[in-house]
Amino acid sequence: MNKQASMPVEQIETPFYTITVNENGTINIYDKQLQRTFRDVLLLEDVGDDGDEYDFSPLPGDEAIYNKEVKATYSLRQNSCFAYADIAYRLPVPADLDSILRFYNPAPKATTAVFQWNKPLLGVFRTNLNEELLDSLVADECGTFAVEVKPNEVQTVLVVDKQ
Structure with missing residues (x-):
């Protein structure tokens, strides 16, 4: 090393x-x-x-x-x-839509994407490709959340605004 x-x-x-x-x-x-x-x-x-x-x-x-x-x-x-x-x-980001984010990582190491959603959130959820909820991700009071994507993996995330 x-x-x-x-x-x-x-x-x-x-x-x-x-x-x-x-x-x-x-x-x-x-x-x-x-x-x-x-x-x-x-x-x-x-x-x-x-x-x-x-x-x-x-x-x-x-x-x-x-x-x-x-x-x-x-x-x-x-x-x-x-x-x-x-x-x-x-x-x-348009204020009137929930957002689906998809991440693909072709790299040989895990990659982490960090987002700050500058509006109130109801929740951030990891979903499968059919957009069925799997679990929730932690977002702080500023709307910041992170998504880790392993090599050759696809992650789908649903971001739901409070509006």
């Missing part, structure tokens, strides 16, 4: 990639072998979905919310064995 401390860096540099973070929280990845830059990786789109686990059915009149125009904060750390990026920003 390497006990070398990680140091803050301006960009992540490996023998194969150079990774930079953009102002909106997306990242640019320069692949040194391909000599090609992949821009705006991690660009997110949030849209309403009236479908089920088998199909996507857009809501009439719904407009997508993107992280293109947000102002992100971030920190990068790296040592000779690993690199770490912590990127945070806020996206507006």
Whole structure:
């Protein structure tokens, strides 16, 4: 086990990639072998979905919310064995809908996503893919809750507003 401390860096540099973070929280990845830059990786789109686990059915009149125009904060750390990026920003969420959040983790390690819901919550519930309740997650008085997703796992979470 390497006990070398990680140091803050301006960009992540490996023998194969150079990774930079953009102002909106997306990242640019320069692949040194391909000599090609992949821009705006991690660009997110949030849209309403009236479908089920088998199909996507857009809501009439719904407009997508993107992280293109947000102002992100971030920190990068790296040592000779690993690199770490912590990127945070806020996206507006429609006030009149409960939200289904789905997470998939393709990484070889567990990943934790932390959310702060800036409105009163009735509850946060882990569900199966059919959106049947399994258990509840703990949210603090500020609406902050965390979801841990194991490697190759899908987690579905229902967030219910008090409104």
